[in-house]
Amino acid sequence: MLRVPFLSWCIGGSKEKITQVLKKLDKLIIKAFIGPFVATFFITLLVLVMQFFWLYIDDFVGKGLGAGVIAEFIWYQSAVLVPLALPLAVLLSSLMTFGNLGETYELVAIKSAGISLLRFMRPLFFVTLTICFIAFLFSNYIIPVANLKSRTLLADIVYAKPSFDIKEGVFYDKISGFAIKIGKKEPNDSVIRDIIIYEQAGASLQDNFIIAEDGVMRISDNKRYLEFILKNGWRYQERGNTTQANTEFVRLGFDQYTKQFDLSSFQFQRTSDSVNKNNQRMLSMRQLGVAIDSIRKDANNFAPQVRRDVLSSAEFRAHLDSNWAIAGKVPAVKSFSEILPDSMQQMVRQRSQGIVQALKSNGELVVTQYNDRQRDLRKYQIEWHRKISLSLACLVLFLIGAPLGSIIRKGGLGSPMVFSIIFFMVFYFLGTSGEKLSRAGSLHPFNGMWLSSYVLVPIGLFLTVKAVNDSQLFNREFYQRAWSRFKARRAGKTAKPA
Structure with missing residues (x-):
């Protein structure tokens, strides 16, 4: 543990000594962070992979898959889940790091030496920025390939027939015919x-x-x-x-x-990767940008398509202005029956109904096509924002984990694990809800994919302010003392009239 007299002497000494102490503190906090981060990252990744297998366990069992195929799928799926495991690992490791330092009173010693919490957090802030940058590169260049490989392999596994196994007394009908x-x-x-x-x-x-x-x-x-x-x-x-x-x-x-x-x-048969190469999850940001521009250009061409396909069946368009040209020159009529003979009214009615039906059918077709293009546009925009939002989620959750750990001052896997699960569930729930609302068109893809950041960034800033001011936000004794004072004050007011 760093002692207060030693730090005070260093701070009161020369500038070089102060710099050396700060460098030692930076190394201390980085070393204290790296170990829990690596451990929690691999544990989180393992849990996410096992959760995926739990969902698809019925599709893997009984199909005679070789160990090589399963290992290959685990490798690709692990790569796909890395961007989701990194934020949780950063949150949990930052909570554990600052919780351990607070529990051993090292944070108290550092603050008493005149070093602020923000200065102590600075090296981990830059480490987290580096993790964000690595996560972005991973999402942009590796995840599309891993998604392509894993999804193709998963489809081959799902559609593969079960391994040959005939049981006694039961008709086996898996062989065709x-x-x-x-x-x-x-x-x-x-x-x-x-x-x-x-x-x-x-x-x-x-x-x-x-x-x-x-x-x-x-x-x-x-x-x-x-x-x-x-x-x-x-x-x-x-x-x-x-x-x-x-x-x-x-x-x-x-x-x-x-x-x-x-x-x-x-027999297990492999499908070519080119089958899924045009899926939005298999593209980088540059490819997504090109696809978004193409879809927008197609959407802008729908107005000429409406004039060409929908209004072409309306033969009366060429005569829309003819009645205005002769307005006032012919007597006004109240209905078609005054100007059309009885023999023509039924034919005119049937042709009018045919034109209206054609207009309705063509209009519905164009609307369906336009909605499909808008849906595709939202999907590509969601994937474009996902690559950035998931990368910066590491920084957002660090702003929650570091100050929260310094406030609760509990190390180990007990309290940090509970708080990490709570905040990660909030992050995951908001992200999933925002994505669903964006796909449905209720939210713009930008707002939907950044919805979790909208909520968690203010919480992180609030916790940072409380941690800098040594808040007793999660101290049970603080609330017990406040409750005792409240009861004593209330009892005093009750006894005063007597």
Whole structure:
């Protein structure tokens, strides 16, 4: 622990000694921060990855995925979750660092030596700015590639068929066109008893059955075919169409019969990354900017499209001004029935309804297209702001964690973990809500993606002011003393009239 007399002597000495002490303090706070930051970062990243696997666990189990495929997916998904793990790691580590220093009274010693809390926070402020810059570079250059790889691999895993597994007494229908039932399997899983194979040949309605007393089940050497070597059985086959009267039913007995099933559809197949390359999450800020400009240009062309597509069906547009030109020269009429004969009114009414319906259909189509383009524009703008907002979130949460840790003066993982979870939930909830509102068009993408910063920055500044002024904001004894004084004052007022 740094002693007060030592610091006082240094402050009262030469300028070089003061500089040396401040450098030692800077190194002290940085060393105290780096260890908890690295530990909490990897723990947070592990928790986020496990949460992701918890959501998709059903899509991974029972598909025979190799360890290499799972490790590759974990690697890409970990990279995707780094921008979300960094803010939480900064918040928790800053809380732990200043909480430990406050609990061991090192903050008290530093303040008593005339060094303000803001000066003590300055080195970590610049460290956090460096983390923000690294997070931005990571989001702009690495995250798009990691997103592309992980999303493509996840889609391949989700749509892959489960691994081949036939259970006793249950029809297995995962092989297209077949349903297989095995009455009993021997312990070696090769010898099988009481086999029933139902086969539907293509789109025809024939029902073909194979029944055998026993047999051997094995996988071919190239892992592509499943072979059934059946013994002592019958094959029931239907020839012709069931709608015809000359349908034939054939029964064939066999001593040994070999049936092969193609298992190529069960093999895990990789999709090209180019399938998802145009998704907004797979683009850098420069690419997002180009896409946003293109969408805006397309949106500006909707006015000529309306005149071309919607109003083209309105044949009366060419005669809109003709009635104004002859106004006052012809007597006024109250209805079309006065100027149209009865034989023409029905035809005019039907043509008018057709024109209105055409105008309505074309208008709805153009509105749908315009709304789709605006929705795409918001998606790209959201991703553009996300890369900056998530990077600066490290600094925003540092402004909360550092002063909060110096106020509560509790180290370890107890109180800091509780406060970190609370503020991170607020940050995550506001960010998610802002993104949803932006996607729906209720908020501008800028306001939606920066909604959490709007709320948390004032809280961070408020906590910083309280920490600089040695506030008792989270001191339980302070509130107990205040409550005692309030009760004593109230009791005094009650006893005074007597």
